[in-house]
Amino acid sequence: MKSFKIQLFTALALAIVFVLSGCSQKEVQTLPAFTLTPFSADEYVSSVDNFVIVLDASSSMDKPYMENKKFDMATQIVSRINRTLPELGQNGALRSFGHSPAISDKNTVLFYGMEQYATYALGEKLKMISEPGGTSALHTALTASGQEELASVYGKTAVIIISDGQPEFSLESPITLKTAQALKDQYGPELCYYPVLVGDDEKGAVLMDDIARIGECGFVSNADNLLTNAGMAGFVEDVFLAPKPAPPVAAPAPTEIKGLNEQGVWVVEDTHFDFDESIIKPAAFEYLDHIAEIMQAYPDMQVQVQGHTDSIGTKAYNDALSMRRAQAVKTYLVNKGVQKERLSLEGFGFSKPVASNNTAEGRALNRRVELHRK
Structure with a gap:
């Protein structure tokens, strides 16, 4: 009898491990596989002087969407942007808002930059944003960007906001839009917004559309599309790159x-x-x-x-x-x-x-x- 109980316990334990393993494997597999689309520095130049990626790591991003956590989708998008984008002398920054208290007790943190963009350096800093939590203080992140990383740079700047667009408790979207408008007024036509909606929340979609309209020179993208190879390649090319102009013909001797x-x-x-x-x-x-x-x-x-x-x-x-x-x-x-x-x-x-x-x-x-x- 004792041997039977041991065998039964072992079988149940193995079954639980198998189920958990299968769920974990299923969750990973739902994110489309990524094949890098290379962009050669011999063929492209940077169309922006600076970029800031603002990553939503708040508690709402811990919720599932299409069998994946929205946070996992968002961090994967940042990773794929980083792997696709060539180093062309542009300045880059990575800022998050929300995140678990284990990551930081601040509601927004500048993890990388503003500095000359390097793929490895940004990738290493992205690993530090490992767990969502906290409130959705997007307006706080935008204000901090204007005061910190953007205060010391000049030229065309792309602000990429990756979020589900969920509001901060009772604070509705007007405070976020007011902050986005203030940042646009501060930097003028040189600053463009490129919001990326993670999930399918209707209010979040409206908020992302409104932010893009404030920027006047950017556009809204959907995380589902950016997780495809073609979608990511098109996004990087449209936001960050321009074809390298043909070298001028030198005047002959x-x-x-x-x-x-x-x-x-x-x-x-x-x-x-x-x-x-x-x-x-x-x-x-x-x-x-x-x-x-x-x-x-x-x-x-x-x-x-x-x-x-x-x-x-x-x-x-x-x-x-x-x-x-x-x-x-x-x-x-x-x-x-x-x-x-x-x-x-x-x-x-x-x-x-x-x-x-x-x-x-x-x-x-x-x-x-x-x-x-x-």
């Missing part, structure tokens, strides 16, 4: 551009002006068109347009005439699509001849315009 001499100067031979004239001759049009095409192909190129004259007449008159000739060439190039800010003017009068002013041929060569790459 002077010898690589048709028409430039060894000094990197365009000498428009067919722009030799008639005596006392600043009208461009039609023979120069094709060459100036070529220069306009080159400048449009290399938008970083800056050019100084220099006008010159022969030696007949006074210095003052020829200085003014040389400026009129330079202006005529600039106007032509601007009319061909070159931004006027890229073209500066200089008039040298007869101070820089390239030929003798004692002959008609030499004076004709001196009545010219040169374009110098800066």
